[in-house]
Amino acid sequence: MKKIALIFSVLTIALVSCKKDDTTPTTPTNPAPTPTPSPYVTLGTATTTNNETVTLYADDSLTVGHTRLYVKVEDVNGDALNGATVDFAPLMDMGTMQHACPIEQPSYNSAIDMYEGALVFIMSSASGTWTLDVNVNGNPASFTLNVNDSPAGIKDVGTYTGTDGKVYIVSFKRPNNWVVGMNDFEILIHEKATMMSFPADNGFDITFEPIMTSMGHGSSGNIDPVNTANGHYIGEVNLSMPGDWRFHFELIKSGVTIVNDATLDILF
Template sequence: MKRLYRILVSVFIAAVFISCGKEEENSPADPTEGLKLIQEFADDNYTVSAWNERGEFRLGYTKVYFTIKDKEGNFIDNAKLTSFPEMDMGMMKHSTPRSEIIKVSGKALYEAYYNFLMYSGQGNGVWYYDLSYKVGDAGGGFEDVVIDVKNAFRPDGKTQASIIKTVAGADDKRYVITLVEPQNPKVGVNEISAYIHESKSPDYPAIENFSLGLDPRMPSMENHSSPNNSDLIWSEAEKIYKGKVNFSMTGYWKLNLILRNEKKEALYGNPISENNDSSSLFFEVEF
């Protein structure tokens, strides 16, 4: 009995030590905790790493975090980063809607999003990526690094999910509409958000003060819908279009949309009616 007790005590003490040791290792607040590495870009002076929750670039909205470390392994928190992705399809090249890379306050971390219009290999295209940094007066960069943008699938793992659309509006301009939230849809009330960019390579200017009419449907349930959804409207504070989408059950939901300009004129998409069970503009959410 006494021996058993002693064993237990020593196991307990060992466990405490091990766990404490682990904590110490990570303690200078690793800014990438919970993130997975996508790709590293290293030269003689600095290593820039791209991270996100899935550890991959993917078709549609992809949030990316960056860290930059010096040769001693110290995280740099006063760098400036810029990037430029470009897809080379042989006959043509284009970039994709994206944000600037900005500093996350309080952390040695930088963030950006890319709304990838295509995945790597689509139309035999290759994504090339330029990344440059500036730390104080020093600067450097990486050019034409091949990145791998994965396709986005529905839960069946086979069918491409409809989460980013390029449309020709009634005003003769082309727009890219990208679904951002819900990333983790649930039964009940969900925040929904999206970006609208003008489809004008290479800059893809963000469009403000438009709106997206929303009508979620379940095509395999005789186009069942839920009540109390809110259209996506421009949030000046968050610089994104925000609304509410309600899911009465799990399953495959088609989020039918109507793109409207600041004068509320419909530019693309159509309302659901008896003869028309889908809008020409829609996203898919399935869970």
């Protein structure tokens, strides 16, 4: 307690001396730190064939679209493993056929002491069963995932067949916290090369226009998304009022329109 008291007196002195213009320097009245609740939703725990315990987390319950996933790996003694090779192998079993989805393979994030990656869910569990193998140094821990459809009025992912005959998946990077005014946003483009392979596509030039659907107007000052890496494109949108906005994207390659109108919808 003496140490804490000392720290606070030092802090108070530092605050007072730094804010010479303040006539009434405030002293901290509630110095006890408030424990912050876990920001993650636990999706499940499973064990690898090598007896590591794997716990899978997300930002929220799962809905279709780009979804960040977090993995904690503990060895038999309960010690966190941070040097493992962790990768995702998602699969949707639709009975008559199976497919995967776009994957951003996890890497270790020291700030949260977990492996962080993402999947782009292209269908909800209403159409089949999603499973995810989290491979730790090649040893799978298996999870069954429940992926819901988006709430009404929201479309975070869309699938489009291009004029080049290829199928593309366009999604918002999530999470998004839309506000009135200028918003940075990011979309991802993946090609559905096969049922199991969805490589990121960095080859597009994009023009885009947001339209407020219910009122039929657009907005000014928008900035077309530009490719960064790994199929990500970063732009800016001016949401001049709250409501239902549809983002219209024209996807162009070497001057040729590949997808004329890919759309994503938000509601805020």
